[in-house]
Amino acid sequence: MLLFIALPLISVVLQSIYAPHPAVLVEVETCTPLVGCTTETAIDQEATADLRAAKPLGRFVGLEIFKDRGHLALLEVKEIWGATSSFEEFFSRLTNLPFYRAMYFTLTFTFIVTPLVVLVGFLVALNVNALYQKLRGFVVFLSLLPFVINPLIGSLVLFWMIDSRGILGTSIQWIFSDPNLSLKASTGLMWIALIVYGVWHAAPFAFVIFYAGLQTLPEDQIEAAQIDGASRIQQVWYVVLPHLMPLVAFVALIQLMDNFRVFEPIIGFNASAHATSLSWFIFNDLGGETRQLSSASATSVLTILGVTILLLPVLRRTWKDFREKK
Amino acid sequence: MSAATEKRSTKLRVLIYVFAIFWLIISAFPFIWTLWGSFKVELDFFSIADWTFALTGERTTAEYGRAFTAAGYEGAWVKEEFWRNVINTFIICFFVVCTSLTIGTLGGYALSRSGYRYTFILLITALIFRAMPPITLVSGYMLPFFEWNVWGKIPTTVIVLVAINQPFTLWMLHSFFQNIPKELDESAKVDGCSQFQAFRNVIIPVMWPGVITTGLFSFLLAYNDFAVTSMLLSEENRTMMPKVAAFLGTTYTEGNVMFAVAAVVSAAAPLFILVMLFQRQIVSGLTAGAVKG
Numbered sequence: 201m202l203l204f205i206a207l208p209l210i211s212v213v214l215q216s217i218y219a220p221h222p223a224v225l226v227e228v229e230t231c232t233p234l235v236g237c238t239t240e241t242a243i244d245q246e247a248t249a250d251l252r253a254a255k256p257l258g259r260f261v262g263l264e265i266f267k268d269r270g271h272l273a274l275l276e277v278k279e280i281w282g283a284t285s286s287f288e289e290f291f292s293r294l295t296n297l298p299f300y301r302a303m304y305f306t307l308t309f310t311f312i313v314t315p316l317v318v319l320v321g322f323l324v325a326l327n328v329n330a331l332y333q334k335l336r337g338f339v340v341f342l343s344l345l346p347f348v349i350n351p352l353i354g355s356l357v358l359f360w361m362i363d364s365r366g367i368l369g370t371s372i373q374w375i376f377s378d379p380n381l382s383l384k385a386s387t388g389l390m391w392i393a394l395i396v397y398g399v400w401h402a403a404p405f406a407f408v409i410f411y412a413g414l415q416t417l418p419e420d421q422i423e424a425a426q427i428d429g430a431s432r433i434q435q436v437w438y439v440v441l442p443h444l445m446p447l448v449a450f451v452a453l454i455q456l457m458d459n460f461r462v463f464e465p466i467i468g469f470n471a472s473a474h475a476t477s478l479s480w481f482i483f484n485d486l487g488g489e490t491r492q493l494s495s496a497s498a499t500s501v502l503t504i505l506g507v508t509i510l511l512l513p514v515l516r517r518t519w520k521d522f523r524e525k526k
Numbered sequence: 527m528s529a530a531t532e533k534r535s536t537k538l539r540v541l542i543y544v545f546a547i548f549w550l551i552i553s554a555f556p557f558i559w560t561l562w563g564s565f566k567v568e569l570d571f572f573s574i575a576d577w578t579f580a581l582t583g584e585r586t587t588a589e590y591g592r593a594f595t596a597a598g599y600e601g602a603w604v605k606e607e608f609w610r611n612v613i614n615t616f617i618i619c620f621f622v623v624c625t626s627l628t629i630g631t632l633g634g635y636a637l638s639r640s641g642y643r644y645t646f647i648l649l650i651t652a653l654i655f656r657a658m659p660p661i662t663l664v665s666g667y668m669l670p671f672f673e674w675n676v677w678g679k680i681p682t683t684v685i686v687l688v689a690i691n692q693p694f695t696l697w698m699l700h701s702f703f704q705n706i707p708k709e710l711d712e713s714a715k716v717d718g719c720s721q722f723q724a725f726r727n728v729i730i731p732v733m734w735p736g737v738i739t740t741g742l743f744s745f746l747l748a749y750n751d752f753a754v755t756s757m758l759l760s761e762e763n764r765t766m767m768p769k770v771a772a773f774l775g776t777t778y779t780e781g782n783v784m785f786a787v788a789a790v791v792s793a794a795a796p797l798f799i800l801v802m803l804f805q806r807q808i809v810s811g812l813t814a815g816a817v818k819g
Contacts, residue, residue: 324549330542337805339546342554344801344808349557350750352767353790356774357560360787367559404553405812412813432538461659464752467771479659479753486665486757500662507657515650 299499302476303506308391309477310459313398317455318448320399321406326436328407329414340408347404355468358397390474397465402458406451413447414440453514460507478503557794564598564791567784598784599792602773608789610762611769614680615749618765621684622748623741626695629688631737634699635725639708652697660690661753668757678760686754691747695740698811702736703729739811742804749797766793 328339346354361368417440425435441448463479466472472480478499485496602608667686671677706729714724730737756768764772770793773786801808 323545327542327545327549331546335546339550340809341801341805342550344805345557345798346553348746348801348808349794349797350752350767352752352770353794356770356786356790357556357794360563360783361556361559400552408809408812412809457657460657461661463659463661467752467774470774479661482659482661482665483753483757486661486668496665500665503662504658507654507659511654511657518650 298476298481299502302478302481305391305475306460306462306477306506309395309398309462309475310456312395313402313459314452314455316395316399317402317406318451320403321451322410322444322448324403324407325410325414326440328411340411343404343407345404346401347408351401351464352468354401355397355465358393358400359469362393387474390469390471394462394465394469394471394475397469398459398462401465402455406455409447409451410444413444417443453511456510457507460510461503478506557798560787561791564784564787565595567595567597598788602785602788602792606769606773606785606789608766608769608792611764611766612792614759614763615765618680618684618687618755619745619748621681622687622691623744625684626688626691626744627737627741629692630695630699630740631730631733634696634703635729637696637700638703639711652693655690655693659753660751661757663690664754664757671758677758678763680759680763683755683758683763686758687748687751690754691744695744698740698743699736702733702740706732735807735810738804739807742800742807743811745800746797 324343328336331339362372363369421439421443422435425439430438461479462477463483466475466477466480467483472484476484482496482499482503485499664686668677671682710728710732711721711724714728715721719727750767751765752767752771755765756771759765759768766789770786770789773789
């Protein structure tokens with residue numbers, strides 16, 4: 201098992217510091233009588249193949265790939281920093297670079313969707329808990345659907361409805377009385393649609409967890425709060441919420457990780473013109489005709505670093521807890 | 527909560543039910559709509575002229591004489607040979623579930639009985655793996671697979687999926703095993719069982735619910751995976767998800783969106799049944815992780 205976890209990681213890192221061999225060029229002089237001699241540059245197929253066979257990884261380039269235009273683009277960033285005066289201008293030009301654009305969307309998506317999911321999940325859980333007992337199972341069943349179904353399928357189902365010819369798209373056009381309102385044409389709308397999809401997809405997960413937490417709520421605490429004259433909102437705020445706090449932390453953590461790797465909705469919504477994420481970036485590099493393995497690997501390494509930074513506080517806390525338990 | 531329920535005013539009651547219905551519409555309506563629409567022609571599914579066409583199937587009637595047509599399904603399943611992808615999907619799911627459960631039960635049992643030290647490492651690996659997008663690992667797999675000439679084959683993909691899934695499976699089964707008291711296998715051993723017999727005859731029967739839950743989650747992972755399968759499988763070995771994505775590329779140009787709609791509905795149907803049958807297990811699996819973690 202460890203073999204399959206550790207080896208690919210090493211392989212990814214290795215590939216990210218190697219670039220494919222350039223083709224070996226030779227100058228061929230062809231001389232024809234009467235016309236004279238011409239020199240042509242041609243690809244020496246044999247030598248190229250030999251070189252590739254000898255060193256399948258490619259030539260060693262160190263951190264070059266990380267620095268090129270497709271990734272961290274250090275040169276361009278420096279140039280933009282020097283050329284722009286205000287921060288907003290710098291930011292808008294920075295997000296034109298592909299890597300930073302993807303990063304920008306990934307982070308926005310993560311930090312908008314995560315709190316929304318927690319909020320919606322909590323509200324729905326409170327609500328369902330107040331329903332008539334026999335209805336609850338049915339509600340849980342229906343609400344699990346968007347979560348269990350593959351993100352690609354879920355996003356497609358939603359996309360066809362939001363499409364300017366679909367039912368929701370038409371309703372939105374009708375509400376704003378603007379027949380030209382179309383998801384495909386507007387970056388802002390596309391981002392909103394992706395975020396709505398993200399909440400729709402993940403809220404059931406939060407709901408189920410919170411709902412299970414509500415079942416373990418100690419009744420005497422609620423009663424005590426009622427005797428003390430707490431209003432309903434106060435009961436929720438001071439009794440229910442503290443009781444669910446560990447679960448809120450758990451859901452937020454899982455959501456942070458899941459949203460950071462947002463990928464399928466972008467394919468489903470056909471949104472790559474308006475929004476790209478880091479995962480989509482890798483997919484795109486790998487999927488093309490040329491299979492740019494080293495570029496994809498470099499992005500992979502950067503993504504893994506991003507995840508690690510995101511998780512670092514959690515990891516530290518878990519480690520501390522573990523040490524204390526010992 | 528009975529005391530609290532009695533005191534609710536009618537206004538609040540109405541509010542609660544309105545919100546619940548609203549939530550149900552949000553979560554279920556898109557699926558019902560797509561299912562309904564998949565039996566129509568494209569002009570009805572995306573009705574520009576009049577949205578009620580999508581309900582009544584005006585154009586579908588004009589074209590086929592009835593308000594429902596299976597033309598989309600026929601196109602997807604027969605013309606585009608979607609059934610191949612369905613078979614591939616189930617082969618892959620079956621082997622992924624079997625392999626990861628075999629390794630998972632044996633490994634999880636061993637870990638839970640061997641003391642305290644592994645718990646933290648296991649938890650952290652499971653966590654990191656949960657966090658890492660699987661696609662970041664794919665580029666690491668690809669070059670060696672090309673070199674060894676095993677790219678595009680089903681067994682290779684099964685191994686990769688199992689590997690990605692394994693830390694999570696181990697973690698889940700491990701926490702299930704820890705709930706089973708040690709006295710149980712000790713008493714079995716006192717009665718003359720060997721360690722393995724104790725595991726097979728005593729622990730496994732008690733473990734069934736846990737094994738089923740974990741199996742469900744590995745199934746969902748294998749079934750829903752898009753990134754790994756689309757990158758590691760060759761064209762004829764594709765599973766459903768990459769095929770649906772491939773439909774999108776070709777059908778938008780050919781104007782055959784209904785093929786994709788039909789394929790999406792077909793791919794979602796097994797999950798629908800799965801949730802219906804195993805709702806309790808899915809919920810308990812989701813919450814088990816939360817309570818332990």
